[in-house]
Amino acid sequence: xxxxxxxxxxxxxxxxxxxxxxxxxxxxxxxxxxxxxxxxxxxxxxxxxxxxxxxxxxxxxxxxxxxxxxxxxxxxxxxxxxxxxxxxxxxxxxxxxxxxxxxxxxxxxxxxxxxxxxxxxxxxxxxxxxxxxxxxxxxxxxxxxxxxxxxxxxxxxxxxxxxxxxxxxxxxxxxxxxxxxxxxxxxxxxxxxxxxxxxxxxxxxxxxxxxxxxxxxxxxxxxxxxxxxxxxxxxxxxxxxxx
Amino acid sequence: xxxxxxxxxxxxxxxxxxxxxxxxxxxxxxxxxxxxxxxxxxxxxxxxxxxxxxxxxxxxxxxxxxxxxxxxxxxxxxxxxxxxxxxxxxxxxxxxxxxxxxxxxxxxxxxxxxxxxxxxxxxxxxxxxxxxxxxxxxxxxxxxxxxxxxxxxxxxxxxxxxxxxxxxxxxxxxxxxxxxxxxxxxxxxxxxxxxxxxxxxxxxxxxxxxxxxxxxxxxxxxxxxxxxxxxxxxxxxxxxxxx
DNA sequence: ACCTGAACACCGTTCAAGT
DNA sequence: ACCTGAACACCGTTCAAGT
Numbered sequence: 001x002x003x004x005x006x007x008x009x010x011x012x013x014x015x016x017x018x019x020x021x022x023x024x025x026x027x028x029x030x031x032x033x034x035x036x037x038x039x040x041x042x043x044x045x046x047x048x049x050x051x052x053x054x055x056x057x058x059x060x061x062x063x064x065x066x067x068x069x070x071x072x073x074x075x076x077x078x079x080x081x082x083x084x085x086x087x088x089x090x091x092x093x094x095x096x097x098x099x100x101x102x103x104x105x106x107x108x109x110x111x112x113x114x115x116x117x118x119x120x121x122x123x124x125x126x127x128x129x130x131x132x133x134x135x136x137x138x139x140x141x142x143x144x145x146x147x148x149x150x151x152x153x154x155x156x157x158x159x160x161x162x163x164x165x166x167x168x169x170x171x172x173x174x175x176x177x178x179x180x181x182x183x184x185x186x187x188x189x190x191x192x193x194x195x196x197x198x199x200x201x202x203x204x205x206x207x208x209x210x211x212x213x214x215x216x217x218x219x220x221x222x223x224x225x226x227x228x229x230x231x232x233x234x235x236x237x238x239x240x241x242x243x
Numbered sequence: 244x245x246x247x248x249x250x251x252x253x254x255x256x257x258x259x260x261x262x263x264x265x266x267x268x269x270x271x272x273x274x275x276x277x278x279x280x281x282x283x284x285x286x287x288x289x290x291x292x293x294x295x296x297x298x299x300x301x302x303x304x305x306x307x308x309x310x311x312x313x314x315x316x317x318x319x320x321x322x323x324x325x326x327x328x329x330x331x332x333x334x335x336x337x338x339x340x341x342x343x344x345x346x347x348x349x350x351x352x353x354x355x356x357x358x359x360x361x362x363x364x365x366x367x368x369x370x371x372x373x374x375x376x377x378x379x380x381x382x383x384x385x386x387x388x389x390x391x392x393x394x395x396x397x398x399x400x401x402x403x404x405x406x407x408x409x410x411x412x413x414x415x416x417x418x419x420x421x422x423x424x425x426x427x428x429x430x431x432x433x434x435x436x437x438x439x440x441x442x443x444x445x446x447x448x449x450x451x452x453x454x455x456x457x458x459x460x461x462x463x464x465x466x467x468x469x470x471x472x473x474x475x476x477x478x479x480x481x482x483x484x485x486x
Numbered sequence: 487a488c489c490t491g492a493a494c495a496c497c498g499t500t501c502a503a504g505t
Numbered sequence: 506a507c508c509t510g511a512a513c514a515c516c517g518t519t520c521a522a523g524t
Contacts, residue, residue, distance in 0.1 A: 007442045010435035029508080052498060063498075065508055073498065125368075125411075126418045130439065135448055138458075142450035156457025157469045164470075168368075168411040175369045192253030196373065199250045205378055207385035214399025215381075226400045226481075227407075233484075234477025238469075241476075272489080295517060306517075308489055316517065 009130035031069040033059060035079050039117065042080065046118045046178045050077075078131075081124045086133035087113045090140035099148025100232045106141065107166045107228055111173065119174030125167050150239050158235050165231060169224050190216050252373035274312040276302065278322050282360065285323065289361045289421045293320075321374075324367045329376035330356045333383035342391025343475045349384065350409045350471055354416065362417030368410050393482050401478050408474060412467050433459050 037058040041050050052063040052073055059065075070076045088109050095102065114121040129135075138159060145155040176186050197205075197212035208215070218226070280301040284293050295306040295316055302308075313319045331352050338345065357364040372378075381402060388398040419429050440448075440455035451458070461469070 005444070007439060010432060010439050051496090053496085062509060064500080064510075067499075068507055122369075126365075126415050128436070130436075135443065135451060139448045139451050142454055146450065152454055152457050153460070156454050156460060157466060158473075159458065160466065161470050161473060164411055164415075165408065168407055172369050172407075189253060193371070193373075196250060196253045200378065201248070205382045207389065208378060208382050211385055211395055211399050214395050215402065217396070217399055223400060223403065227404050230401075230404060230477035230481055231473060232477070233480035234473035234475070237476035237480055238473055294515090296515085305490060307491075307519080310518075311488055 006132055006135075029059065029061065029065060029069055031079070034066055034069055034076065035083055038076055038080055039083065042118045042120050043116075044118075046180075047120060047122055047174075048178065052076075077123045078127070080120065081127060081129065082131035082133050084113060084117050084120060084124075085129060085131070085137060087116075088133075088137060090137055094140075094144045094147035096147045096149065099144050102144045103141070103148075103162060103232060104225070104228050106137075106144075107162060108224075110137075110166050111170050111224065114167075114170040115173050115177075119171075119178040121167055121170035121174045122178070125171045145235075150235060151242060154235065154239055154242065162231060165227055169220075169227070173220065249375055249378075272302065272304065272308060272312055274322070277309055277312055277319065278326055281319055281323055282326065285361045285363050286359075287361075289423075290363060290366055290417075291421065295319075320366045321370070323363065324370060324372065325374035325376050327356060327360050327363060327367075328372060328374070328380060330359075331376075331380060333380055337383075337387045337390035339390045339392065342387050345387045346384070346391075346405060346475060347468070347471050349380075349387075350405060351467075353380075353409050354413050354467065357410075357413040358416050358420075362414075362421040364410055364413035364417045365421075368414045388478075393478060394485060397478065397482055397485065405474060408470055412463075412470070416463065 034055060038050060038055050041054050041058060045054075050073075052066055055076070056063040056066055066076075070079070088106075090106055090109075092102065114124070141159050141162065142155055145158055146152070150158060181189075194212050194216040197208050197215055200209050202209050277298060281293060281298050284297050284301060288297075293316075295309055298319070299306045299309055309319075313322070331349075333349055333352075335345065357367070384402050384405065385398055388401055389395070393401060424432075437455050437459040440451050440458055443452050445452050
């Protein structure tokens with residue numbers, strides 16, 4: 001869970017700076033306490049409510065005080081994402097016979113954990129995670145894919161692909177949550193979307209009209225599972241063709 | 244290109260309101276002029292530079308003036324995305340023999356068009372596009388997939404999946420651009436990332452260390468093409484198994 | 487009907503000043 | 506070394522007032 005014994009991670013030039021205190025004197029404020037407070041705000045009120053001011057307020061202080069423990073809001077979000085990735089379970093040992101099931105299970109865990117933290121996935125997306133928790137996930141995923149018989153080359157590409165897909169779906173999950181919509185409201189919206197597709201002019205959009213039902217069918221889990229299945233079957237096919 | 248003859252699109256509750264003028268008196272300001280100015284800002288300085296104030300400044304007025312033609316910044320971005328999707332070419336007629344190539348070509352066009360507009364893909368991601376241009380793309384994609392022999396059910400899921408993947412990659416493309424990084428800086432970053440992976444403790448991350456090269460291999464185009472290939476092979480496999 | 491200046495209620499971050 | 510109040514340079518949006 002701690003990353004202090006890892007070599008220094010490379011930073012993308014655009015991202016903000018690193019260096020904050022290693023061990024704050026733990027008077028009242030600390031990096032851990034700030035991350036805790038920030039996570040609570042994201043969980044309750046979503047990413048848009050996450051503000052240096054709201055975090056500070058939750059800790060009974062002012063926004064300027066946070067900068068002794070956190071370099072920037074950017075870095076705070078980075079810490080938040082690392083913390084949440086640490087909640088994802090990568091349990092069982094790689095089993096060559098069950099690699100597809102194991103990949104699906106891990107992806108589902110990932111999605112579920114992020115779903116339990118509001119729309120944090122939105123902040124996570126596009127970030128190359130280099131913390132200990134993210135590396136643990138990558139390590140496990142690579143082990144599973146290699147055990148499953150994928151070549152090193154395919155594995156190197158597949159890890160990113162699976163993570164990209166999973167986080168992209170988690171991102172979309174979060175959008176509905178962020179709007180504060182209930183399940184009923186979302187279902188109602190999908191219903192309106194289906195009616196809209198069905199009501200389009202048939203001469204210009206014959207296929208959209210014909211597939212209005214299919215385009216809006218399936219709940220989020222079904223659609224996510226479908227995508228995972230497609231990815232895994234595709235990786236199998238690409239692997240076969242390769243060898 | 245115009246969507247005025249379409250039925251009213253359903254709106255997700257969270258999104259902001261719709262109704263602005265249909266035909267502004269075209270004195271100096273107009274919705275089209277505002278979208279033009281906004282696109283210019285995104286192209287030159289990125290999405291973070293897009294501000295009601297910067298747009299207004301580019302038009303020689305104040306931010307309050309924009310609200311006569313645009314309901315909110317949210318809606319301005321929606322218009323922006325619709326405009327850009329309109330630049331994507333969906334050329335040739337669906338050819339059953341070449342459906343895979345056609346899907347790849349369209350996805351590449353999509354990615355290229357968004358790449359030419361800074362990091363706008365970030366704003367587009369997760370949005371369910373309901374404008375005429377987006378529908379034209381969906382119509383074409385559905386036609387190609389059906390022509391390729393996919394079932395209606397698989398097609399309904401596949402359209403989303405392909406769009407999700409393409410926009411997710413476009414999103415990531417944009418992140419590097421938004422930081423103002425040159426190609427050299429990005430290459431240098433990938434190099435550092437590879438060294439970082441290779442330098443990790445072998446006992447905890449044997450697979451990450453072993454695949455340091457593969458994890459960071461291939462340029463963005465190669466990786467994108469790989470994902471497309473996996474998706475298409477997977478769709479073929481899922482279709483076969485279904486029938 | 488359109489446009490505007492001014493204001494409201496916010497942001498992230500800095501910095502001199504405190505302890 | 507840590508914490509703070511106040512300030513800086515911004516946001517999106519509203520609204521009364523103009524034409």
